[in-house]
Structure formats: C-alpha cells, structure tokens
Amino acid sequence: xxxxxxxxxxxxxxxxxxxxxxxxxxxxxxxxxxxxxxxxxxxxxxxxxxxxxxxxxxxxxxxxxxxxxxxxxxxxxxxxxxxxxxxxxxxxxxxxxxxxxxxxxxxxxxxxxxxxxxxxxxxxxxxxxxxxxxxxxxxxxxxxxxxxxxxxxxxxxxxxxxxxxxxxxxxxxxxxxxxxxxxxxxxxxxxxxxxxxxxxxxxxxxxxxxxxxxxxxxxxxxxxxxxxxxxxxxxxxxxxxxxxxxxxxxxxxxxxxxxxxxxxxxxxxxxxxxxxxxxxxxxxxxxxxxxxxxxxxxxxxxxxxxxxxxxxxxxxxxxxxxxxxxxxxxxxxxxxxxxxxxxxxxxxxxxxxxxxxxxxxxxxxxxxxxxxxxxxxxxxxxxxxxxxxxxxxxxxxxxxxxxxxxxxxxxxxxxxxxxxxxxxx
Amino acid sequence: xxxxxxxxxxxxxxxxxxxxxxxxxxxxxxxxxxxxxxxxxxxxxxxxxxxxxxxxxxxxxxxxxxxxxxxxxxxxxxxxxxxxxxxxxxxxxxxxxxxxxxxxxxxxxxxxxxxxxxxxxxxxxxxxxxxxxxxxxxxxxxxxxxxxxxxxxxxxxxxxxxxxxxxxxxxxxxxxxxxxxxxxxxxxxxxxxxxxxxxxxxxxxxxxxxxxxxxxxxxxxxxxxxxxxxxxxxxxxxxxxxxxxxxxxxxxxxxxxxxxxxxx
Numbered sequence: 001x002x003x004x005x006x007x008x009x010x011x012x013x014x015x016x017x018x019x020x021x022x023x024x025x026x027x028x029x030x031x032x033x034x035x036x037x038x039x040x041x042x043x044x045x046x047x048x049x050x051x052x053x054x055x056x057x058x059x060x061x062x063x064x065x066x067x068x069x070x071x072x073x074x075x076x077x078x079x080x081x082x083x084x085x086x087x088x089x090x091x092x093x094x095x096x097x098x099x100x101x102x103x104x105x106x107x108x109x110x111x112x113x114x115x116x117x118x119x120x121x122x123x124x125x126x127x128x129x130x131x132x133x134x135x136x137x138x139x140x141x142x143x144x145x146x147x148x149x150x151x152x153x154x155x156x157x158x159x160x161x162x163x164x165x166x167x168x169x170x171x172x173x174x175x176x177x178x179x180x181x182x183x184x185x186x187x188x189x190x191x192x193x194x195x196x197x198x199x200x201x202x203x204x205x206x207x208x209x210x211x212x213x214x215x216x217x218x219x220x221x222x223x224x225x226x227x228x229x230x231x232x233x234x235x236x237x238x239x240x241x242x243x244x245x246x247x248x249x250x251x252x253x254x255x256x257x258x259x260x261x262x263x264x265x266x267x268x269x270x271x272x273x274x275x276x277x278x279x280x281x282x283x284x285x286x287x288x289x290x291x292x293x294x295x296x297x298x299x300x301x302x303x304x305x306x307x308x309x310x311x312x313x314x315x316x317x318x319x320x321x322x323x324x325x326x327x328x329x330x331x332x333x334x335x336x337x338x339x340x341x342x343x344x345x346x347x348x349x350x351x352x353x354x355x356x357x358x359x360x361x362x363x364x365x366x367x368x369x370x371x372x373x374x375x376x377x378x379x380x381x382x383x384x385x386x387x388x389x390x391x392x393x394x395x396x397x398x399x400x401x402x403x404x405x406x407x408x409x410x411x412x413x414x415x416x417x418x419x420x421x422x423x424x425x
Numbered sequence: 426x427x428x429x430x431x432x433x434x435x436x437x438x439x440x441x442x443x444x445x446x447x448x449x450x451x452x453x454x455x456x457x458x459x460x461x462x463x464x465x466x467x468x469x470x471x472x473x474x475x476x477x478x479x480x481x482x483x484x485x486x487x488x489x490x491x492x493x494x495x496x497x498x499x500x501x502x503x504x505x506x507x508x509x510x511x512x513x514x515x516x517x518x519x520x521x522x523x524x525x526x527x528x529x530x531x532x533x534x535x536x537x538x539x540x541x542x543x544x545x546x547x548x549x550x551x552x553x554x555x556x557x558x559x560x561x562x563x564x565x566x567x568x569x570x571x572x573x574x575x576x577x578x579x580x581x582x583x584x585x586x587x588x589x590x591x592x593x594x595x596x597x598x599x600x601x602x603x604x605x606x607x608x609x610x611x612x613x614x615x616x617x618x619x620x621x622x623x624x625x626x627x628x629x630x631x632x633x634x635x636x637x638x639x640x641x642x643x644x645x646x647x648x649x650x651x652x653x654x655x656x657x658x659x660x661x662x663x664x665x666x667x668x669x670x671x672x673x674x675x676x677x678x679x680x681x682x683x684x685x686x687x688x689x
Contacts, residue, residue: 031611031626031645035578041631041640042606069670070477070497072678075510075687137686164686169675172682181538207682212504212525214680244681249527251541271541273527275592278541307541424515 073134076166080130089420092118093385095411104393117409122146125159137164159199172207180205182242182255184269184280184305187320187336188358191284191301192267194240194257197222213245213252225259235260249273253282263288263299280305300325316340333361334396349374349382358397365391365398379423388413453585458569461585464607466561468637475674476500478638479512479667482553487651487658499674502560506679509558510687519688523681524559532684539681553644553662557625561609563587563601566594577611580604596622608637621647631669638669 095115098105105113125143140161144153162176179199183192190196195218203220218240221231229236238259245252250272257265269282286299302323309316317339324332336358343350351374359366367389376382387402389412401410409416453461482494495513500506509522519534522542530539571586582602589597596614604610608630614623629641642664650659677683 031624031643032578034626034628034643035580035610038579039629041629042608042637068668069672070479070499070668072675075497166677166686169677172677172686174685179537181536184541186540207680209676209680209682214682216682246525246528251525251528271528273593280541309542 076131076134076137078129078131080128082126082128083424084124084126085422085424086122086124087420087422088120088122089418089422090118090120091416091418092116093409093414093416095409095414097411098393099390099412115409115411119148119408120146121148135166135169138162139164170209174205175203177202183267183284184253184271184282185303185320185322186305187318187338187356188303188322188334191303191322192255192269192282194255194265194267195220201225210243211245212247213243216242218242269303276308276310278307278309280307296328298325314342327362331362335359335361349376360391360396363391363395365389365395367397369402376419380419380421383416383418383420385416385418386414453569453572455568458585459564461569462564462567462587465601465603465609466564468607469561469609469639471500471502471560471636471671473503474671476502476638476669476671477674478669480558481665481667483663483665485661485663487653487660489651498558499678500560501674501679504679505560507559508678508683510684521684521688523679523684525679530681532681532688534685534688537685539684553664557642557644557664566591567599575602577602577604580610582610606637623647631666633669633671636671638666640666640669642666 093116095117097108097113097115100106100110100113123143123145125141127139127141130138140158142156142158144156146152147154158177160176160178162174162178165173165175167173177199180195181190181193182195183190185191185193198218198220201220201222203218205216205218207214207216219237220240221237225236225238238257240255240257242253242255244254250270253267253269253271255267263286265284265286267282267284269280271278271280273279280303282303282305284301284303288297288299291297300323304321306319307316317337319337320335322334324334326332336356338357339355341353341355343352345351351372354369354371354373356369357366367387369385369387371383371385371387373381373383385402389397391398398412401408402414402416477497477499480496480498482496484492484494486492493513494511494517497510497512499508505524505526507522507524511517511520521532523530523532529542531542532539566589567587568590569585570588573584575582575584580602582604585601585603587599587601597617598615598619600613600615601609602611609627611624611626613621614625616622624645624647626643626645627639627641628643629639630637631640632638644662644664646660646662650657652658
C-alpha cells in the first residue's frame with residue numbers, strides 16, 4: 001500500500017514535470033504576440049500567383065521606397081554648425097609616498113609618508129564645422145583651460161583646424177592641424193604610433209583606396225623644426241606612409257616614418273582571429289645607419305596583443321607583451337592586462353569598473369590601477385581611482401604621477417575621488 | 426502495486442503527448458539541410474547589389490527607461506564588407522564600424538584611431554550583436570539537426586533546430602521559425618549548455634525586387650530584465666529599418682578613410 005502511494009506520488013510529479021517541460025510559458029509566449037496578424041509587407045506576394053497588374057503595382061510601390069534610399073551627399077554635406085563643450089571638476093586624493101616597510105618610509109615621520117591633495121579644473125572648447133559640398137569640409141576647434149596656480153585661463157589654442165577635400169570620390173586629403181594615431185598598442189605602450197606629434201604642427205595627408213585596403217601618405221612639420229630650418233626646406237618636414245589591407249581573416253599593416261637627421265622608423269603588423277581570440281603581432285624598428293649593424297645596436301620592439309570579447313554581459317580583456325631590444329641582456333620585457341567589465345548598479349548609480357595591470361620585467365616594477373566611473377546625475381559623473389605601484393624608486397613604473405584623473409599625484413598608492421560636470425551644446 | 430485506471434490513462438496520454446512531436450519531426454539530410462538554409466540566406470542577402478538603410482535601435486530596460494541609437498548602414502555582401510555610421514545619440518555621433526573581409530574595425534573620433542573589434546560584441550550596449558546587421562550566413566555556420574511544423578500566430582512555420590559547424594558564431598545552437606515564403610520570422614539563440622539566451626522576432630519585412638529586408642526586429646534578452654509591478658519583464662531591443670535600398674554605393678564608403686571623413 002505504501003509503495004503504491006509512493007508510486008502514485010512519483011508518477012504525479014513526473015506527469016507535472018512532463019507537462020511543464022512541454023508547455024513552458026517561455027516556449028509558448030516568447031515574442032509570439034508579434035505574429036497575430038500577417039505581415040503586410042510581403043502579403044501581396046505570399047502565394048506567388050499575383051497578376052501582371054499586381055506585379056506592376058508592387059514594383060511601382062517599391063520604386064518610391066527604393067528611390068528614397070540614403071542620401072549620400074547629405075552625409076557629407078551639412079549647414080555650418082557651431083558647437084561647444086564645457087568641463088569642470090573637483091577632486092581630492094590621499095597618497096602614500098613609499099611603502100611603510102621600506103628604508104625610505106622608515107626614514108621619515110609616519111604622517112609625512114602620506115600626502116593630501118585637492119584640485120579643480122575648468123576647460124572649454126568651441127568649434128565650427130562646415131560641409132558646403134560632398135567633397136569639402138572645414139572644421140576647427142579652439143579651447144582653453146584654467147591654470148589653478150595663477151587663476152588664469154590659458155591662451156586659446158586650436159586643437160584642430162583642417163580642410164578635407166575628396167577628389168573624384170576616391171582620393172581623400174586632409175590639410176591642417178589634427179590628431180591621429182597609428183599602431184596597435186593599447187596597454188603597455190604604442191611604439192608604432194609614429195604620428196603622435198602631428199597635432200603639434202600642421203600636416204597634409206592623402207588616403208587612396210588600394211584593393212581591400214588603403215595607402216596613406218603624410219607630410220607634416222612643427223614649429224621647432226621650421227625654426228631650425230626654413231619653412232621651404234624639406235629638412236623641416238617629416239614624411240610618413242602607411243599601407244593596410246585585409247586578406248580574408250587577416251589584416252596587414254606596414255608603415256614608415258622618416259625625417260632628416262633622425263633614424264628611419266618602420267613597423268609591420270599582422271592581425272587575425274584564432275577561435276574566440278583576436279591576435280595581433282607588431283614589429284617596430286628604428287634604423288640608425290650611423291651605427292654598425294650588430295645585435296647590440298638593434299632598436300627593435302615587438303608587440304603581441306591578445307584581445308577577447310565575450311560573456312553576457314560583455315567583457316573585454318586585452319593582454320599585451322612588449323619586447324624591447326634596447327634593454328641589455330634581452331631583459332626588456334613588459335606585459336599588461338586591461339579589463340573592460342560590464343556596468344553594475346550600486347547606490348543608484350550605474351558604475352563602470354576598470355582594471356589595468358602592467359609589469360616591467362627588467363626592473364620588477366609594475367602598477368595596478370583600479371577605478372570606477374558612474375553618472376550620478378545628468379551630465380554629472382563621479383570617479384573613484386585606487387592605483388598602486390611597486391618596484392625600486394626610479395624604476396620604470398615608479399616614475400612621474402599616476403596620470404589620468406590623478407595628475408600631479410605621485411607615490412606608491414593613492415585613493416582619489418573626483419566629481420566632474422561636462423556637457424556639450 | 427497495480428496503477429488504477431485514471432493514472433494509467435493519464436500516463437498513456439502524457440507519453441503520447443511527448444512522443445507526438447518526435448513522430449512528426451522529419452529527418453533532414455545534410456545536403457537537403459544546406460539547401461534549405463541557403464534558400465533562407467538568399468532571400469535576405471544582396472549578392473547582386475549593394476544595400477543601404479537607416480536603422481533605429483531602441484533599447485528598453487524595464488524600470489530604467491529607453492535609449493535610442495540611430496545609424497546608417499551600407500552593405501556589400503559580395504565582398505563581405507559593411508560600414509556603419511552612428512548618427513545618434515549626439516555623444517556617439519561620428520563613431521563607426523567598417524568591416525573588410527573578416528576584419529571589423531571600430532573608429533572612435535575621441536581618440537582618432539581604429540581598433541579591431543569582434544562581431545560577437547554587443548552593438549552599442551544593446552541586446553543586438555554586430556552580427557545581427559550583417560549578411561545571413563546560416564548555411565555556412567550551421568547545420569539542421571531537427572525539424573518540426575508549428576503554428577506561429579498567423580503563420581504556418583517550419584521550425585529548424587540548428588547546430589553550429591564553426592566556432593566563429595556567437596551562439597552554438599539556434600531554433601528558427603521559417604514561414605512558407607522562406608523568411609525567418611523568429612529565432613531563439615542558445616548557449617552550448619542549452620541555456621536560452623535570446624529570442625528574436627521579425628514581424629515585418631519589406632520586399633525590394635526579389636529580395637526581402639527585415640524592417641522590424643524585436644530582440645528579447647532571456648537572461649536580463651527586472652521585476653516591474655510584480656511581473657518579470659525582459660530587456661528588449663527594437664530595431665526599425667527605414668529607407669532600405671539596393672542602389673549602388675560608392676566604393677569610398679567601404680573604406681576606413683570614409684569614416685574619418687564623415688565623423689565629427
């Protein structure tokens with residue numbers, strides 16, 4: 001009798017589970033409400049037996065829709081627009097000058113091993129953008145910022161001022177002052193970024209499509225170079241070029257940079273995917289013809305980058321290794337990892353956490369930077385940073401300040417809090 | 426020990442109920458399966474022409490409101506290229522993607538550089554993936570491992586269970602509901618462990634010549650959502666497509682230089 005009752009109970013449970021598996025609400029209802037009515041967009045052709053008149057009607061109906069299309073000229077032609085942006089912020093930080101167990105820290109009063117700092121900033125920029133024709137564009141942006149030491153605003157400076165001209169829808173020129181970035185490095189440095197100083201001067205760039213890629217030519221100069229030579233002298237200019245192309249799942253890039261009296265710089269990179277990972281290898285070399293060719297005179301940097309994007313919600317992990325031949329005894333290795341993690345909600349704020357870890361093998365120094373950024377109110381964001389670093393004083397990652405939101409803050413560890421208001425109009 | 430009559434009937438009914446779908450499921454061979462998927466792909470692929478359209482992507486997060494991204498898309502399926510320009514919100518205007526072959530690049534005007542990215546990545550923090558905007562490659566990426574017929578609202582549909590044949594796809598398993606015109610009306614994405622990740626409905630298509638363009642797409646995240654007024658609501662992404670066209674697109678549009686040219 002007991003067995004029978006048990007069996008009944010088990011059977012009843014099994015039936016409930018079976019029915020539950022077969023008729024889960026999810027299976028029945030996920031988005032099914034969208035299909036109660038047939039789609040009018042294809043209804044005319046559903047049976048495929050339309051008359052010729054109906055077919056013509058359909059074509060007639062399609063034509064105006066298709067003719068509407070995207071207006072290509074409208075993407076590159078626009079009335080002159082004026083825009084601006086303002087950013088102001090306040091922050092405070094406490095930093096530890098040396099780790100307490102070190103001789104440097106023990107030589108000073110414990111309280112003197114801490115440093116308190118606070119600051120504020122204000123910056124503004126104004127811009128104009130004119131696209132009178134599909135082949136023409138003028139853009140300029142000028143900015144100023146507060147110098148807290150003198151409570152004065154810096155002299156307004158053009159961060160960009162350029163003219164774009166596109167010849168025959170194929171050759172694209174940009175002339176003026178602007179910034180650009182070459183190279184693939186994102187964590188431990190970007191040695192192939194030969195053009196990082198373009199924004200300090202004036203440049204002419206031409207881009208020509210070439211097969212499944214493009215060729216870029218660049219000529220630029222800066223004030224210091226022009227004052228050394230005359231503005232007409234080719235020695236006052238730097239010359240650079242880049243070729244990039246895609247071969248199925250692989251992309252290739254080669255670049256060169258040259259200037260009178262400076263070593264020629266070249267780079268080559270190859271990127272591709274292996275399973276879920278994107279892999280990039282980039283080699284950068286400086287060719288100093290004045291030094292005899294020998295292994296010890298090599299000025300070679302080799303960057304390896306692995307990028308993984310995945311998860312739900314999405315994570316991005318970038319790992320990099322940089323080998324530097326200029327450090328003796330093949331000890332020039334640096335490695336780093338940067339994480340872009342999903343946002344999470346806390347205290348009513350949607351926070352974006354970030355972590356970056358870097359290590360230099362030649363002097364065993366490194367840094368770990370953790371931070372949180374969130375928008376606490378419209379246009380108002382808060383950031384919390386907690387970096388620390390290790391290694392002997394003066395070693396690779398123990399020089400200078402912590403950078404970013406903790407400029408002018410040095411030491412081995414810090415905790416900073418900042419609030420900033422920024423908006424554009 | 427004997428079961429009484431009602432239990433026996435109930436047990437029999439349940440067994441039949443569970444076996445019926447299996448009895449009606451059709452075995453589909455690899456070649457036939459590939460043909461079916463190729464036909465499905467061909468209706469929404471534009472090998473003979475270029476494709477362009479404006480997409481409005483609305484992200485609904487229950488209890489947190491909506492966000493909207495507007496973008497312009499250009500596709501050249503025969504060369505496996507596409508370009509996406511972000512038009513709204515203002516903070517992201519000027520960002521763009523260009524895909525050449527299997528290489529996808531993101532241009533961010535803030536730091537004036539191109540970075541390699543993956544089509545697996547979420548599109549601009551929505552439940553859509555970059556791969557949702559590209560050429561349909563079901564025949565290349567999946568094989569049919571199951572088939573049954575099902576009524577989906579107003580549609581008689583063939584439901585195919587798909588299994589990935591490559592590691593390059595976002596989801597290793599899918600179920601797709603295909604109407605009698607060969608158009609995918611709904612699909613569900615599953616992880617390798619069988620976890621239901623996303624459901625996608627395509628209630629509206631627009632016909633352009635012999636091709637079709639999905640002009641209304643609703644993506645429901647099966648894992649993310651929030652309880653609102655005592656009811657669990659999933660995050661949803663609604664994609665509306667406007668101005669679809671098969672007109673030729675200038676070659677220049679499919680270059681990285683074009684992104685720089687149109688960006689702010």
